[in-house]
Amino acid sequence: MLIQLTQTAALSASQDLVTRAEQVALVAAEHADDVDVRGRFPREAMAALKAERLLGAMVPARLGGEGASITELAEVCHRLGQACASTAMIFAMHQIKAACLVKHYEGSAWHADFLRELAISQLLLASSTTEGQGGGDVRNSIAPVERDGATIRLERAATVMSYGAQADAVVTTARRAPDAAPSDQVLVVFRAGDYRLTETSTWETLGMRGTRSAGFAMAAEGHELQVLPQPYAEIHAQTMTPVAHLLWSSVWAGVAAGAVERARLFIRKAARSGQTPPAAAHFNRAAGQLRQLRALVTAALTRYEAIREDAAALSAFDFQTEITLLKVEASELALSAVMSAMRTCGLSGYRNDGAASQGRALRDILSAPIMINNDRILANLGASAVMAETPRGLFA
Numbered sequence: 001m002l003i004q005l006t007q008t009a010a011l012s013a014s015q016d017l018v019t020r021a022e023q024v025a026l027v028a029a030e031h032a033d034d035v036d037v038r039g040r041f042p043r044e045a046m047a048a049l050k051a052e053r054l055l056g057a058m059v060p061a062r063l064g065g066e067g068a069s070i071t072e073l074a075e076v077c078h079r080l081g082q083a084c085a086s087t088a089m090i091f092a093m094h095q096i097k098a099a100c101l102v103k104h105y106e107g108s109a110w111h112a113d114f115l116r117e118l119a120i121s122q123l124l125l126a127s128s129t130t131e132g133q134g135g136g137d138v139r140n141s142i143a144p145v146e147r148d149g150a151t152i153r154l155e156r157a158a159t160v161m162s163y164g165a166q167a168d169a170v171v172t173t174a175r176r177a178p179d180a181a182p183s184d185q186v187l188v189v190f191r192a193g194d195y196r197l198t199e200t201s202t203w204e205t206l207g208m209r210g211t212r213s214a215g216f217a218m219a220a221e222g223h224e225l226q227v228l229p230q231p232y233a234e235i236h237a238q239t240m241t242p243v244a245h246l247l248w249s250s251v252w253a254g255v256a257a258g259a260v261e262r263a264r265l266f267i268r269k270a271a272r273s274g275q276t277p278p279a280a281a282h283f284n285r286a287a288g289q290l291r292q293l294r295a296l297v298t299a300a301l302t303r304y305e306a307i308r309e310d311a312a313a314l315s316a317f318d319f320q321t322e323i324t325l326l327k328v329e330a331s332e333l334a335l336s337a338v339m340s341a342m343r344t345c346g347l348s349g350y351r352n353d354g355a356a357s358q359g360r361a362l363r364d365i366l367s368a369p370i371m372i373n374n375d376r377i378l379a380n381l382g383a384s385a386v387m388a389e390t391p392r393g394l395f396a
Contacts, residue, residue: 014072020052021076028084035086036360039209041166045080045087046124054091056119058098063112064119070099070243070308071301074250081254082261085364086210088254090124090163092247093211097125097171099243100187101228104235110225114169114189126167128218130159139236140182144175147224154188154220157200162213165199168192170218173232185232188222195220207363208371238314242304242323249297249330252368253290256334259341259361260290266345266356279346286340293333300326324381331368338365 028045035042049055058073059065073095080088098118105111117123129138143156154174164170169191176184201215228235263283270277300323307313342349342358349358 014075017054017057017066017068017072018075018079020054021079024048024052024054024087025079025083028080028087032084032087033360035084035210036207036363039204039212041163041212042084042087042090042210043166045084046090046166049087049091050122050124053122055094055098055122055124058095058102059115059119060102063115065115069305070246071305074246074297074301077247077250078254078257081251082258084210085251085255085361086208088251089208089211089248092244092251093127093162094125095247096240096244097127100171100235100239101189103239104187104228104230108225108229110223111189111228118169121168123168124163124166126161126164126170128156128158128161128164128170128172130161131173132157132159138173138240139185139233141173141175141185142182144178144180145186145188145227146178150224152188152222152224152227154190154218156218158197158216158218159201160213161197161216161218162211164197164214164216164218165212170195170220172218172220183233185236187228187230187232187235188220189226189228190220190222194222194226206366207360208367234311234315237320238311241320242314245323245327245330246297246301246304248368249293249300249326249334252330252334252365253293253297255361255365256290256293256337256341259338259358259365260286262356262358262361263341263344263349266348277344277346279343282340282343286337286344289333289337289340293330293337296326296330296333321381324377327372328369328374328377331374334368335365338362 024045027048028042031042031044034040054076056065057068059067061067077088077092080091101111101115105115118125132142143154146153154172156172156174158164158172161170169189171187171189173185174188175182176186196219197216199214200217203209203212203214263286267277267280267283303319303322307319313319338358338361342362345356345358348354348356351357352359
């Protein structure tokens with residue numbers, strides 16, 4: 001009986017998150033076109049996320065949050081993705097950093113207090129992991145943490161920092177010390193008052209325009225307690241990579257779902273008038289690709305939830321390969337699904353006006369295989385993949 005009540009309470013909490021996400025999605029959808037056209041931060045949707053207290057949803061209940069799971073937050077990402085890809089991606093990137101803190105804050109009173117503040121004040125976290133000419137090589141840092149007693153300083157060229165100018169705090173990678181190897185990294189939290197950002201590049205892009213992913217020179221100063229005690233190598237393998245790929249993929253699945261739904265409504269409207277669109281056959285392909293995408297993401301979420309407390313399993317080669325390929329496969333499938341949806345709608349999908357327009361969805365989803373480039377991921381994976389034996393059995 002107690003187990004049944006616990007399961008019922010968990011289901012109720014999950015449904016509550018979805019209900020609140022749907023309220024935010026209504027706001028995001030209302031302003032999505034303006035966000036895209038003007039390339040501006042989705043401030044209305046962000047205000048709604050804070051009002052619905054979704055930014056602190058992952059924070060443990062003992063620290064004032066709701067203890068939401070990655071699966072629950074993936075569902076929120078999916079709902080938001082159908083309304084406004086930029087809003088969904090900002091929410092996902094925030095939760096990726098929140099997950100790193102939630103999973104690895106133990107033993108640090110400073111970070112426990114910060115998580116309480118995050119839950120109470122609904123702070124928006126930005127990420128700074130790309131740096132200098134290295135760009136997407138997040139497992140190497142150029143700029144080191146400089147120490148002067150208990151004071152730390154960091155100056156880094158943040159090549160891309162999504163919504164950096166709008167964030168309440170930045171969670172950044174850095175070399176542990178000036179004499180440390182580039183791969184000997186730490187993760188540091190700086191509140192907005194701890195750093196100064198000087199814009200070095202703008203964000204004038206084809207899609208995901210509302211993420212405002214400009215480049216900045218960041219000069220930060222804080223206390224040594226703001227450095228997470230666990231090495232970033234462990235954080236990256238156990239939390240950063242799996243959560244990023246799961247939540248990004250959920251956003252892309254949401255964008256694809258929105259495009260497929262517009263295509264479905266387009267065909268239904270045409271059928272009522274007795275005119276079947278000439279490209280309607282593309283809809284079956286779009287719907288099939290979306291089913292594949294959803295199955296891929298949900299299977300990965302199930303696998304992650306089963307081992308999320310097992311550090312060895314999370315760091316194991318097979319899981320790291322699987323979760324890395326999730327990003328590649330999900331981004332390509334989502335792009336294919338949106339393209340098929342556009343072809344279903346023909347000229348009506350190609351136009352930027354009208355209910356069947358697929359232009360914004362296509363431009364947004366094109367970012368999926370390009371930002372954190374799939375070719376780079378596959379090249380990095382290739383060298384280690386050949387060292388692993390091919391399983392002999394189907395269930396091996």
